[in-house]
Amino acid sequence: MLANQASPNPHTFPPLLKSTPSLVTALHSQALRRGILSDPFVLTTLLVIYATNNHLACAQKVFEEVPLFCLVASNAMINAFSMNGNMEGALSLFRSMMFRDVVSWTTMVNGFAFNGDFGAAIRFFGMMITHKDVVGCLVKPNEATYVSVLSSCTSLEGKAGLDFGRQVHGYIVVNGVELGVFVGTSLINLYGKMGCLNYAVNVFRVMVAREVCTWNAMISSLASNGKEKEALDLFEKMKLQGLKPNSITFVAVLTACARGRFVREGLQLFGSMSREFQVVPVMEHYGCVVDLLGRAGHIQEAAEIIRNMPFQPNESVLGAFLGACRIHGAIELGEELAKKMLKLQTQHCGQYLLLSSMNAEKERWDHAADLRKEIMEAGIQKIPAYSMVHLT
Structure with a gap:
């Protein structure tokens, strides 16, 4: 492009930066030299790339160059702080914003969860659904918000995680939120981990659309709650639906085989992974097979x-x-x-x-x-x- 004397414009740099993040500094210099660094799309993309590469100071300098308040850039900067472990910076920026949307709130919830402060993530979600934001309106959670807060409930130790998760589930039902693939899968994971298998089964049954991740969550829930045979039966039903098992599926079914001492079935499944499904076994799969043979005395x-x-x-x-x-x-x-x-x-x-x-x-x-x-x-x-x- 440059050899043909075609001048780059603001639309040139975002895809370049995304495809070659290792050249971010050189491309940053190019954008500056060509006088298009003030474009908010270029600045936001630079900010995201720097943050992804753990250059938080560079991301912050880019953010400070944004000429006017930009919601997209502000949300990106909150995420940059969060992904680099600086939740104080993320919270300070969040509070200073003159306008916030569902992405702003969700990024904060996700940031606390990412940094292991699951209680704070849940509390922030509670603030979100009851707090009239800076423009005087309630902000409605989206699918990403629900997934993030439910994952935090799942990771929270003790009965509190289940209690909060059930409250979130109740909020979803009361507000008529459609139970999509990812929200439903998160609920199954929550109830399965907390030992509430009947709740997990009920969520699975009412879901209209199910993807591989949904079946994985349900198989894993059955396997970890003493229903190993049912887990293997569900695996067979999943294949009949035309869905292709992935690496996580095989961890779930091999775990079921180990806990149920189904040695022959487990070894057959392990052998079929790469042969029939092109899934290369990793450490977790070998661990499951060792556990399977060890429990059975082999x-x-x-x-x-x-x-x-x-x-x-x-x-x-x-x-x-x-x-x-x-x-x-x-x-x-x-x-x-x-x-x-x-x-x-x-x-x-x-x-x-x-x-x-x-x-x-x-x-x-x-x-x-x-x-x-x-x-x-x-x-x-x-x-x-x-x-x-x-x-x-």
Whole structure:
């Protein structure tokens, strides 16, 4: 374009910036040199790209160059603060805005959730639905708002998460909000995690449109609430609907197989992943298979899976294997395999301690002492245990 003497205009830079974020500084300079940096679309795109690349200071400088109040740029800056862990900056900007819309509020709710302050996310949603904004009107939540606040309820520990989630669900019903794919899926996730399987089933049944994520949530809810056979049946129904299982689907069904001790079915499903559905197994899938074999007492087969994995096992896989060795008394095999793996990843404090405890339980005091010595020599710090009482 430049070689043909065609001058770029404000419409040129946003797609360029989105397609080549690594060149943001060079393109920023080009826009400045060509006198089109004052365009709000160019500035907002620059702001977003800088924030995405963790250059918060650069994003803030770009925001300060926006000549007049711009709602889109302000929302983008709130998101930039949030995604970079500066919720104080996000809240300060939010409060200073002369006009706010549903995106402004949702970005704040999502920002608190992203930074792990789920209680604040829920409280902010409560403010949103009761507070007349700066223009004197109530702001109605949209689908993204509901998904964000329901995810926060799901992540909140204890009964409070369920109580808040049910209140949000009630608000959705009372206000006649259509139960779309993502809101419905979020409700299923909430009720499934909190052990309210009947509520999850009811939401699933009334949903008109269901996508793969919805079926995944329902299969996972069944698997985690003692309905492993029903989870596998639902998986078969999902395939009959013409939907293609994805990586998350297989985590859910393999978990169901492990908890229900359906060894043959689980191994068949694991084998079919790449062969029939072009889903490449990742660490979580291998962890599920190790758990499946370990729970059923097939310790040698579980060890063989770990040895043949295309990558080193993580703490979750080793934990599942060592837990099975402990239950079924296969101490020597667990110690042999785990020691080899732990030498490659020396910071697995919990797994060393589990091995030590396994030996102590069998009164193999020398082995237990040697492992404790290895922990100290490797400089691995044991995380102190603590107790917590949740008051409601």
